[in-house]
Amino acid sequence: MRRLAVALVAAGLLATAAGAFLVSNSPSGSAYVFESVPASRRPIGFTVDTESVPGVANPVGIVQDLMDQWNGVIEAEAPFGAAAAGGPYNGTNVGTAFGTFTNTTYEVAWDDTGEIFSFFGLSPNVLGITLKSVDTGDGDILDLLVVINTEPAALAAPGTGATAEDLFRATLLHELGHAVGLAHTPVGMVNQTSFGLGLAAPVQIPTMFPFRVPVQPQQGVSLEPDDRAGLVDIYPLDTSGLGTISGTVRGLSGAGANQIAVRAIGPFGVGEDHVGVLTDEDRSGLGTFTIRHLAPGAYRVVVEAVNGRSSVTGATLASNAGSLGTDPFVYAGDEFWEPGDTYDPANDVRTDFALVHVRAGRDTGSVDVVLNARPLAAGSPVAGTFGNGDEQLGDATGGFHYVDYYVFAGTSGQAVTVDANGSGTVAQLRVLGPSDLEIAAEDLPPTGNASVAFTLQETGVHTVAVSARATTGNPGGTGSYTLTLGGASGVLPPAPPLFPATATILPLGDLAFASPVCDALMLRLLLTAPSHEELWVDAVAVTASGTANDALDVGAVTLVRDTNGNGRRDGAEPVLGTGTFAADDGTLSFPGLDIELDPGEQAHLLVVYDVTVRSVTSAPQQASFPWWLALALLPLAWKRWGSLGRARALLVALPLLLATCGGGGGSGCNGTFDPAGAVVTLAATIAPGGVTAFATTTDPGTPLALPAAPLASGTLSVSN
Numbered sequence: 246m247r248r249l250a251v252a253l254v255a256a257g258l259l260a261t262a263a264g265a266f267l268v269s270n271s272p273s274g275s276a277y278v279f280e281s282v283p284a285s286r287r288p289i290g291f292t293v294d295t296e297s298v299p300g301v302a303n304p305v306g307i308v309q310d311l312m313d314q315w316n317g318v319i320e321a322e323a324p325f326g327a328a329a330a331g332g333p334y335n336g337t338n339v340g341t342a343f344g345t346f347t348n349t350t351y352e353v354a355w356d357d358t359g360e361i362f363s364f365f366g367l368s369p370n371v372l373g374i375t376l377k378s379v380d381t382g383d384g385d386i387l388d389l390l391v392v393i394n395t396e397p398a399a400l401a402a403p404g405t406g407a408t409a410e411d412l413f414r415a416t417l418l419h420e421l422g423h424a425v426g427l428a429h430t431p432v433g434m435v436n437q438t439s440f441g442l443g444l445a446a447p448v449q450i451p452t453m454f455p456f457r458v459p460v461q462p463q464q465g466v467s468l469e470p471d472d473r474a475g476l477v478d479i480y481p482l483d484t485s486g487l488g489t490i491s492g493t494v495r496g497l498s499g500a501g502a503n504q505i506a507v508r509a510i511g512p513f514g515v516g517e518d519h520v521g522v523l524t525d526e527d528r529s530g531l532g533t534f535t536i537r538h539l540a541p542g543a544y545r546v547v548v549e550a551v552n553g554r555s556s557v558t559g560a561t562l563a564s565n566a567g568s569l570g571t572d573p574f575v576y577a578g579d580e581f582w583e584p585g586d587t588y589d590p591a592n593d594v595r596t597d598f599a600l601v602h603v604r605a606g607r608d609t610g611s612v613d614v615v616l617n618a619r620p621l622a623a624g625s626p627v628a629g630t631f632g633n634g635d636e637q638l639g640d641a642t643g644g645f646h647y648v649d650y651y652v653f654a655g656t657s658g659q660a661v662t663v664d665a666n667g668s669g670t671v672a673q674l675r676v677l678g679p680s681d682l683e684i685a686a687e688d689l690p691p692t693g694n695a696s697v698a699f700t701l702q703e704t705g706v707h708t709v710a711v712s713a714r715a716t717t718g719n720p721g722g723t724g725s726y727t728l729t730l731g732g733a734s735g736v737l738p739p740a741p742p743l744f745p746a747t748a749t750i751l752p753l754g755d756l757a758f759a760s761p762v763c764d765a766l767m768l769r770l771l772l773t774a775p776s777h778e779e780l781w782v783d784a785v786a787v788t789a790s791g792t793a794n795d796a797l798d799v800g801a802v803t804l805v806r807d808t809n810g811n812g813r814r815d816g817a818e819p820v821l822g823t824g825t826f827a828a829d830d831g832t833l834s835f836p837g838l839d840i841e842l843d844p845g846e847q848a849h850l851l852v853v854y855d856v857t858v859r860s861v862t863s864a865p866q867q868a869s870f871p872w873w874l875a876l877a878l879l880p881l882a883w884k885r886w887g888s889l890g891r892a893r894a895l896l897v898a899l900p901l902l903l904a905t906c907g908g909g910g911g912s913g914c915n916g917t918f919d920p921a922g923a924v925v926t927l928a929a930t931i932a933p934g935g936v937t938a939f940a941t942t943t944d945p946g947t948p949l950a951l952p953a954a955p956l957a958s959g960t961l962s963v964s965n
């Protein structure tokens with residue numbers, strides 16, 4: 246039974262950078278309810294506080310203007326209606342004149358004393374808050390109260406040039422986003438990375454970023470792509486021109502990394518908008534993510550820790566996922582490789598990452614990011630340095646430590662030692678277990694070197710995080726170190742073999758038929774997606790050859806998805822397209838196939854012909870008699886000859902009519918023909934480029950070279 250509860254849910258814009266991002270506004274037990282205003286309660290209209298706001302002209306009109314701004318997202322349904330003057334809302338009449346959650350009246354109030362915030366037990370230090378009554382069964386938003394802090398300090402940003410109205414509008418636009426069901430976004434956090442792969446320019450910080458950023462006090466004057474994508478996600482209208490990136494983020498053990506921020510930056514070279522999500526939106530615990538509503542083009546995908554977490558590897562990880570096994574390794578943090586590209590620290594640099602290509606109406610799928618590190622073998626010390634370009638761990642004071650990650654394989658019960666000797670810095674150690682990346686051993690000395698000795702509790706890949714202690718005059722802790730592992734072999738399993746997308750012809754054997762024949766198997770095509778990414782197949786083109794005249798002798802060509810792979814056309818199998826050859830030895834294309842294959846997945850396709858040989862004859866035919874003359878004589882004989890004569894007329898006319906059909910033959914692939922006579926051959930080829938296919942990381946305008954060489958079927962012989 247669905248439980249209906251009045252749940253006051255606070256979703257605010259904080260004045261200081263404290264707290265964590267929200268996956269959703271409404272936790273219900275162990276799951277999250279994703280909120281929206283039901284269609285029966287849309288469009289959303291607000292009654293607005295009529296008290297004046299210093300420095301802000303016409304606050305009611307501004308509410309309407311900002312509602313219209315959200316309504317202007319063309320791919321989404323317009324969620325808002327009209328704003329109307331309500332009454333003076335303040336601390337003396339909160340809970341009576343407004344702010345009750347049983348009357349389904351949506352209200353906006355100004356609080357210049359902190360009394361409204363205090364009435365609900367909330368801190369008056371926030372810039373704005375949205376309180377909601379939510380059906381915890383399905384996430385329907387039933388009632389709303391938006392409160393904006395209008396104390397002078399909340400509407401001031403000295404030295405920035407921002408006016409009180411600028412700040413008022415920014416906070417209110419943010420809270421209206423909460424009113425329609427949007428949570429906070431991870432896009433816009435100040436990400437410490439020397440290459441800036443994850444940094445958004447101040448003007449790109451979304452309205453739904455949870456904090457006011459000092460360098461961009463006008464934040465919220467416009468909706469950014471991340472804001473628009475979120476609204477479209479809740480109230481989609483027309484997303485046919487937009488695409489999706491989806492995949493997983495996993496820890497070193499293979500466990501899903503949950504509540505990790507994943508950001509798509511692109512299209513590459515065209516403004517580079519930022520759209521981001523947190524992993525585990527589906528609450529599966531598997532580190533899944535889906536970034537929807539992206540304009541077509543190439544995107545960089547970056548992974549980053551959310552605010553309040555020390556690092557990406559410190560995120561919540563599921564404990565029920567399997568081991569990575571033979572999956573290759575890549576760096577953690579703002580770095581991205583397709584799983585098929587193994588990181589080689591000797592040859593690769595931190596700025597080498599794949600571009601993910603988004604196409605309209607498509608989901609890339611299989612963009613799987615592995616948070617990983619360099620291998621560490623027992624008895625083989627490695628030397629490293631801390632400095633610009635390394636990952637960074639935040640600390641409680643707002644500073645950071647440089648950190649490098651390593652991985653080693655070990656067996657449960659092994660006694661292990663790890664030593665880190667710093668030079669010019671103090672080395673610190675954390676060893677993380679394989680199942681959920683909880684700390685298995687730790688040494689964070691204030692001076693000297695770090696060393697841990699412990700017994701492995703699990704079999705699998707363990708992680709070593711070696712960091713530099715920041716000191717006065719050495720922020721980040723630059724310097725060098727030597728890291729040594731003892732007791733465990735440390736040897737990692739080899740990376741799995743990789744294979745590209747392929748298109749191959751399966752053998753048919755020598756086939757011979759008598760004309761006419763239906764569904765003669767001409768071609769068996771096997772498509773295989775690459776080992777590490779999805780394959781999209783748009784079209785297949787078949788080129789005919791042989792001694793037959795394909796335009797005359799082939800009545801229909803049908804492309805069939807052989808779902809059971811048995812090499813035969815079965816009745817329930819889907820037809821992907823049907824056509825005819827326009828000329829002898831011509832080419833017939835089957836466009837718009839829209840076949841999507843997951844990594845390593847295969848698809849069997851059949852090309853079948855309906856054949857009636859008309860280009861050659863097996864024996865001389867009778868002189869053809871005009872069918873129209875035979876039909877014209879029949880009623881004349883019927884009238885002149887009486888009953889006996891009519892019978893004779895039929896005996897004369899019917900042979901004449903049959904003669905017009907080719908002398909005892911039929912038409913179509915189900916007709917009857919003399920099986921003795923000439924033999925014609927038919928053959929089919931798929932030329933290079935005959936399969937139009939794309940993969941996740943290929944240029945969406947340039948198909949794969951699939952196949953690279955011509956593919957030909959066996960010869961089909963038809964006698965007539």
